[in-house]
Amino acid sequence: MTQRKAVALISGGLDSMLAVKMIQEQGVHVEGINFFTGFCVEGHTHAIRNRDQTKPKRNNALWVAEQLGIKLHIIDVIDEYKDVLLNPKHGYGKNMNPCLDCKGFMVKKARQWMEANDFDFIITGEVIGQRPMSQRKDTMPVIARESGADDRLLRPLCAQHLPETLPEREGWVDTSQLGAITGRSRHEQMALAEKWGFRDYATPAGGCCFLTDASYSKKLVDMWQHRGNREYELDDIMLLKVGRHIRPNQRFKLIVARDAGETSYLKGYRKQFTHMAATSHGGPVTLIEGEPTRDDLELAARITARFGQGRNADLVTVEIHPVGGESVELSIPPMPASEIAQQWYV
Amino acid sequence: MKYQLDATNLLCPMPVIRTQNRVAELAEGDILEVRCTDPGVLHDIPAWCRINGHEVLDQHRDDASIIITVKVHGD
Numbered sequence: 024m025t026q027r028k029a030v031a032l033i034s035g036g037l038d039s040m041l042a043v044k045m046i047q048e049q050g051v052h053v054e055g056i057n058f059f060t061g062f063c064v065e066g067h068t069h070a071i072r073n074r075d076q077t078k079p080k081r082n083n084a085l086w087v088a089e090q091l092g093i094k095l096h097i098i099d100v101i102d103e104y105k106d107v108l109l110n111p112k113h114g115y116g117k118n119m120n121p122c123l124d125c126k127g128f129m130v131k132k133a134r135q136w137m138e139a140n141d142f143d144f145i146i147t148g149e150v151i152g153q154r155p156m157s158q159r160k161d162t163m164p165v166i167a168r169e170s171g172a173d174d175r176l177l178r179p180l181c182a183q184h185l186p187e188t189l190p191e192r193e194g195w196v197d198t199s200q201l202g203a204i205t206g207r208s209r210h211e212q213m214a215l216a217e218k219w220g221f222r223d224y225a226t227p228a229g230g231c232c233f234l235t236d237a238s239y240s241k242k243l244v245d246m247w248q249h250r251g252n253r254e255y256e257l258d259d260i261m262l263l264k265v266g267r268h269i270r271p272n273q274r275f276k277l278i279v280a281r282d283a284g285e286t287s288y289l290k291g292y293r294k295q296f297t298h299m300a301a302t303s304h305g306g307p308v309t310l311i312e313g314e315p316t317r318d319d320l321e322l323a324a325r326i327t328a329r330f331g332q333g334r335n336a337d338l339v340t341v342e343i344h345p346v347g348g349e350s351v352e353l354s355i356p357p358m359p360a361s362e363i364a365q366q367w368y369v
Numbered sequence: 370m371k372y373q374l375d376a377t378n379l380l381c382p383m384p385v386i387r388t389q390n391r392v393a394e395l396a397e398g399d400i401l402e403v404r405c406t407d408p409g410v411l412h413d414i415p416a417w418c419r420i421n422g423h424e425v426l427d428q429h430r431d432d433a434s435i436i437i438t439v440k441v442h443g444d
Binding site: 057059063081082084085086088089092093094095096097098099261291 | 378380381382383385386389406409412413416417419420421
């Protein structure tokens with residue numbers, strides 16, 4: 024008998040891990056696929072910030088694949104994903120998250136991969152009622168239909184509540200051995216994790232996507248508004264994850280590093296941005312985005328000084344490096360925290 | 370054959386994706402030297418190699434870079 028093959032969407036979280044294990048238990052060969060949109064909350068974020076240094080710098084999708092003993096194919100979909108974000112047929116969730124279109128897009132990509140690699144069906148870790156937009160009983164058939172996966176899309180964790188799929192009908196898997204999980208409680212998933220000995224799995228607080236985050240979404244919309252269009256590149260959306268974003272006026276925005284890890288990361292952009300840092304005291308690197316005037320740069324220097332070790336000094340020397348221009352040094356008083364208007368913070 | 374890949378100034382998982390895509394073009398026994406700056410690669414590239422059956426021959430730091438040497442194995 025031919026061993027059937029399934030491709031699994033692997034997010035790095037527990038649910039997709041359990042879905043794979045459930046199907047492996049039925050003798051199916053499984054390989055994982057993981058899509059990098061640029062908005063993923065993943066190991067790169069840990070690499071930027073000091074406060075995360077105690078966490079393992081692991082990619083959770085790779086970790087899950089290793090625990091399960093499956094291959095993982097990581098696919099760069101940054102460019103293709105722009106259309107999903109900019110023109111979501113089903114609209115946005117609470118923030119800039121186009122969850123239903125996103126899931127449909129990923130299942131469609133998995134379906135294309137399945138066909139190109141001669142696999143038989145697709146599995147996901149979806150659970151009915153777990154997410155308000157994409158994981159509902161009425162939206163699950165939409166994803167199956169619009170992705171073109173149709174009845175080759177199996178959700179093992181809640182399959183007993185859903186219409187029969189091809190793998191079940193053909194006897195490739197036994198429905199009675201699949202799950203009947205619903206809702207947002209995690210008790211059943213945790214019991215399965217215990218049963219299969221999965222420990223130290225990732226539990227991202229805000230999900231796996233920055234677009235579900237209100238603060239991130241606000242920065243993204245602010246960027247689009249001030250550019251006058253919604254184009255973006257990977258560097259743009261990565262920089263929205265880093266630093267304090269402060270816009271004192273319509274001409275420019277500062278990105279001020281919050282710790283040494285972010286300073287190190289922002290230094291990688293020195294050739295592309297006007298940037299500045301205190302030289303008389305320790306402190307952050309600041310990138311300047313936009314078209315600042317000379318007075319704006321002095322204001323930016325005062326703000327930069329406020330976030331450094333010289334914040335209480337009378338004067339701080341800040342070196343400004345314009346892109347393609349001569350560096351200048353300014354000796355300025357740090358701006359008191361009370362003078363940085365709350366509405367400047369993006 | 371020995372090949373080199375520049376994945377500097379990229380954050381994970383991009384260095385892993387670049388490594389994966391380059392390895393797919395190489396033959397069994399080829400060596401790929403990947404130069405990176407994100408310390409996350411010290412975990413991620415070896416993990417990717419383990420699950421996909423390739424071998425990390427060496428990993429070391431050179432000034433501001435991390436260099437990981439991968440030997441390509443077949444399926």
